[in-house]
Amino acid sequence: MNAEIVLYDLANTKGVCFSPPVWRIRQMLNYKQIPYTTIFLEFPDIAPTLQTLGLASPESGKYTVPAIHHIPTNTYMMDSAPIAEFLESTYPSPPVPLESLLGRQIESQARDVIGPAFRTSIVPREIQVLSTRAQEYFRNTREAILGHALDDLLAGDSEERVWEEVADGMRAVDELIRSGPEGPFVLGKKPSGTDFFISGSLQSARVVDEGVFERCVAYPGFKEVYEACLPFMERRN
Known part of the structure; x- marks a missing residue:
């Protein structure tokens, strides 16, 4: 085709x-x-x-x-x-609901909670999967935004502190994910845009660093959605 x-x-x-x-x-x-x-x-x-x-x-x-x-x-x-x-x-069939009240709550809270953790754990490691040319661009642009070196994000115990600070928020998002109709997806038996938001973020983390991915799927709601979406991530290029 x-x-x-x-x-x-x-x-x-x-x-x-x-x-x-x-x-x-x-x-x-x-x-x-x-x-x-x-x-x-x-x-x-x-x-x-x-x-x-x-x-x-x-x-x-x-x-x-x-x-x-x-x-x-x-x-x-x-x-x-x-x-x-x-x-x-x-392409309306099969449908993918892009918005729902529960989905908006999950995505909003996830950005607030996981955003800081991923900025700390993923951004400085992302450079490791980039070409030499892209590494230079990435480092220059990101460090200009941060106002400090990328490596500073991982200095000392700063990474662990961030994950400790977001733990309660992660649990709250996890509970939201599992609060809807019987899964495996957020809205029940069929995937929505929110499921692709969750699983895509987790798969992105997994490509960069398996440890960060494992931190997230330790929460059962995140893991269930990720595993349910695996068939839609078989093609990766």
């Missing part, structure tokens, strides 16, 4: 998807069985490539992946939220 989607993904030395927002879209493509091909872009090449495709400069001023080219309509778009909405409207 000819590809209908070109998916622009983030390149790394392992040759597999590891960007959380890209995983959210890739799982939708896999679940809906939409034929697609992948183009991996190095960090320094994202902006110039997407500009060449004619994508308008985003309000944030930051070009990012995922981006897609929908071949049948010659449509280009960027960012996981509008792409997910486009895929759901263009």
Whole structure:
């Protein structure tokens, strides 16, 4: 079957998807069985490539992946939220509920809780799975934002302190995940955008550092959703 989607993904030395927002879209493509091909872009090449495709400069001023080219309509778009909405409207079967009250609660709290932990544990290790050229770009841009060296995030017991600080929040998110209808997914027997948000974030962590992944799946709700979504993560490139 000819590809209908070109998916622009983030390149790394392992040759597999590891960007959380890209995983959210890739799982939708896999679940809906939409034929697609992948183009991996190095960090320094994202902006110039997407500009060449004619994508308008985003309000944030930051070009990012995922981006897609929908071949049948010659449509280009960027960012996981509008792409997910486009895929759901263009390929409605099987459906993927993108929003729910429970899903919004889970995603909001997860970002608040897991965000700081991943920034501490994943960001300084992410550089290890990048090419030499991308490493330089990544280090320069991230350290400019942080105001200090990436390695400082892992200095001393700072990493353990962060995980201790988010433990109660992780338990609260885990309880939310398990509070809905009988699973294995957040909303019951079928996956939603929130499931792909959770599993994509965990798979991203796993590609970078197995230890961080294991910290998360120690919570049963996270583990159940991740394992339920594994069939939609078999294709990783």
